[in-house]
Amino acid sequence: MTNEEIMRTVKEYILATFLPGEDPKALTESTQLITGGVLDSLATLELVSFLEQKYGIELQAHEVDAANLGTLTSIAALVQSKASARA
Amino acid sequence: MSLETLHAQLDATVRRSPDRTAVDDPGRATLSYRELGALSDRVRDRLVLLGVKPGDRVGLYMVKSADAIATIFGILKAGAAYVPVDPTAPPARCAYILNNCSVRVILTERRLEPALREEIGKLGNVPPLLLLDMDATDSLPLALMLDREDAAGRAPVAATADPGPAGLAYILYTSGSTGKPKGVMLTHRCGVSYVDWCSAVFQPTEHDRFSSHAPLHFDLSILDIYVPLKHGGTLVLIGEEMGKDPLNLAPLIAEKRITVWYSTPSILSLLAQYGKLARHDYSALRFVFFAGEVFPVPQLRAIKASWPQPRYFNLYGPTETNVCTYYEVPAQIPAERTEPFPIGKTCEHLECKVVDLDGSTVSAGDEGELVVKGPGVMVGYWNLAEQNAAAFLVDPDGTRWYKTGDLVVEDAKDGYIFHGRRDRMVKRRGYRVELGEIEAGLATHVQAKEVAVVALPDKDAGVKIKAFLSLKDGVKPSIIEMKAFSMEKLPKYMVPDVFTFLEALPRTSTDKIDYQTLKTL
Numbered sequence: 290m291t292n293e294e295i296m297r298t299v300k301e302y303i304l305a306t307f308l309p310g311e312d313p314k315a316l317t318e319s320t321q322l323i324t325g326g327v328l329d330s331l332a333t334l335e336l337v338s339f340l341e342q343k344y345g346i347e348l349q350a351h352e353v354d355a356a357n358l359g360t361l362t363s364i365a366a367l368v369q370s371k372a373s374a375r376a
Numbered sequence: 377m378s379l380e381t382l383h384a385q386l387d388a389t390v391r392r393s394p395d396r397t398a399v400d401d402p403g404r405a406t407l408s409y410r411e412l413g414a415l416s417d418r419v420r421d422r423l424v425l426l427g428v429k430p431g432d433r434v435g436l437y438m439v440k441s442a443d444a445i446a447t448i449f450g451i452l453k454a455g456a457a458y459v460p461v462d463p464t465a466p467p468a469r470c471a472y473i474l475n476n477c478s479v480r481v482i483l484t485e486r487r488l489e490p491a492l493r494e495e496i497g498k499l500g501n502v503p504p505l506l507l508l509d510m511d512a513t514d515s516l517p518l519a520l521m522l523d524r525e526d527a528a529g530r531a532p533v534a535a536t537a538d539p540g541p542a543g544l545a546y547i548l549y550t551s552g553s554t555g556k557p558k559g560v561m562l563t564h565r566c567g568v569s570y571v572d573w574c575s576a577v578f579q580p581t582e583h584d585r586f587s588s589h590a591p592l593h594f595d596l597s598i599l600d601i602y603v604p605l606k607h608g609g610t611l612v613l614i615g616e617e618m619g620k621d622p623l624n625l626a627p628l629i630a631e632k633r634i635t636v637w638y639s640t641p642s643i644l645s646l647l648a649q650y651g652k653l654a655r656h657d658y659s660a661l662r663f664v665f666f667a668g669e670v671f672p673v674p675q676l677r678a679i680k681a682s683w684p685q686p687r688y689f690n691l692y693g694p695t696e697t698n699v700c701t702y703y704e705v706p707a708q709i710p711a712e713r714t715e716p717f718p719i720g721k722t723c724e725h726l727e728c729k730v731v732d733l734d735g736s737t738v739s740a741g742d743e744g745e746l747v748v749k750g751p752g753v754m755v756g757y758w759n760l761a762e763q764n765a766a767a768f769l770v771d772p773d774g775t776r777w778y779k780t781g782d783l784v785v786e787d788a789k790d791g792y793i794f795h796g797r798r799d800r801m802v803k804r805r806g807y808r809v810e811l812g813e814i815e816a817g818l819a820t821h822v823q824a825k826e827v828a829v830v831a832l833p834d835k836d837a838g839v840k841i842k843a844f845l846s847l848k849d850g851v852k853p854s855i856i857e858m859k860a861f862s863m864e865k866l867p868k869y870m871v872p873d874v875f876t877f878l879e880a881l882p883r884t885s886t887d888k889i890d891y892q893t894l895k896t897l
Binding site: 307308309310315321324325326327329330331337349350351353 | 620621622623624642646649650836837854855856857859860862863868871873874875876
């Protein structure tokens with residue numbers, strides 16, 4: 290599982306769930322998801338549930354913030370570190 | 377001084393229980409009643425020295441904190457009304473509010489100062505600012521600020537003002553359909569009559585620990601702040617970030633042994649769904665109050681399954697009256713029930729009736745608009761003569777009934793049942809949202825030609841907000857760009873969930889925007 294694969298999967302999920310009708314090219318690795326208004330607090334929790342189920346990880350309360358979930362890049366890094374810690 | 381003002385009620389508790397904890401700001405500070413009384417006295421003295429007089433307005437533009445609570449009482453003790461402004465909202469919107477009701481002084485945080493000065497400066501004079509360094513760790517930032525000001529010129533002790541029950545106590549700004557927020561003016565009588573009603577019905581004691589979940593510019597905060605402090609209880613502050621984060625909030629409610637919880641249904645749903653509540657001990661909880669929006673029965677059932685022992689109350693009412701009807705949810709929700717619970721019977725300090733479009737009382741059981749009179753009802757909107765005339769039904773003898781805009785029917789057993797709205801206002805996570813305010817915000821986008829916003833019911837989110845735009849020639853903005861633009865122009869809870877671009881918006885035969893068609897797209 291590479292960072293690129295994780296980012297592709299999460300990108301597809303975010304586009305389908307929170308950005309219906311959006312041009313996929315507009316969502317980049319560095320798009321600000323939380324401060325830019327793509328994910329509100331409810332959407333952030335839905336994303337966390339998706340990540341936990343999809344990758345078999347559990348996020349701690351303090352990990353659910355804009356630093357970890359603010360961009361596709363940071364999400365991929367978080368998933369990688371949680372998955373490798375579990376392995 | 378009689379107990380007819382909100383600050384007189386606090387001072388009575390300070391004399392009775394000086395050593396009890398008044399405010400607990402988890403991880404940051406606690407204030408005993410003695411400390412809260414003394415700190416608010418110092419704020420009063422400073423404000424009086426700055427020329428604040430009874431009847432003036434003073435801005436409160438800071439995050440919720442023990443200092444913010446002391447500031448509120450300091451403003452009231454100077455005889456002024458406080459105007460709480462959302463520190464997470466766009467600065468231009470905050471500046472509009474503070475300028476609109478011409479506050480005489482603003483207490484704010486240093487980090488907010490540059491943008492505030494710039495935005496208010498565009499509208500007129502910048503009033504004196506008292507700046508708190510919220511990052512200060514060794515002491516309360518408010519005390520540090522007052523020490524600093526005293527070092528430059530000591531504020532003499534001033535007398536606590538008695539504005540009387542008719543004195544203005546606070547102005548809460550809510551979403552306005554014209555695109556600008558409007559200020560709901562509430563007196564000490566409004567606040568005290570409501571606090572006294574809560575006291576009679578719920579019988580709080582000095583052992584109660586009330587949550588303060590709602591932001592200070594939200595009308596739920598009136599119960600949160602003034603009910604426990606009248607009775608010597610403790611107010612447990614829950615900050616903006618913590619408040620919407622069920623993973624961290626769930627253990628905090630348990631650790632702080634909160635006995636009275638009050639919030640919108642949205643956060644209770646989040647707690648039930650994501651809070652892992654089974655891991656914690658909630659045996660202290662006595663009451664769960666919810667308000668601000670309809671609580672879907674499946675979600676209500678979910679929180680009751682996790683928290684079975686407290687009593688649950690639906691507290692209904694607009695900012696203009698605060699809570700005006702209430703309903704206790706039965707201990708066991710019947711398995712077949714799907715429709716939301718009623719808003720219930722009229723609070724005993726008020727009177728309600730249901731009227732038709734002409735203002736005549738409808739026949740028993742017919743749908744009509746709920747109107748309210750009594751000491752809890754607002755004086756009016758700040759400086760909006762036209763809206764004030766439209767807001768009230770006036771009897772021939774001059775009695776004013778506030779028109780809620782909510783359509784209800786009265787049931788002989790359960791009281792009032794909510795049916796919907798007469799206008800384009802919706803509730804989103806408990807916040808009042810005028811769709812017209814979102815339209816006005818989006819219309820300022822350089823590419824926008826036509827804008828229309830509709831709200832649709834949603835199983836999970838309660839309501840989804842959909843924006844439709846037609847564009848001028850040029851580069852089409854992405855949806856992501858429109859969301860980021862909305863974040864700059866509007867409070868977060870007004871950012872549309874969905875954006876759709878159309879060649880042209882559909883029109884009715886009379887050339888008005890066809891909202892019914894848009895709802896089906």
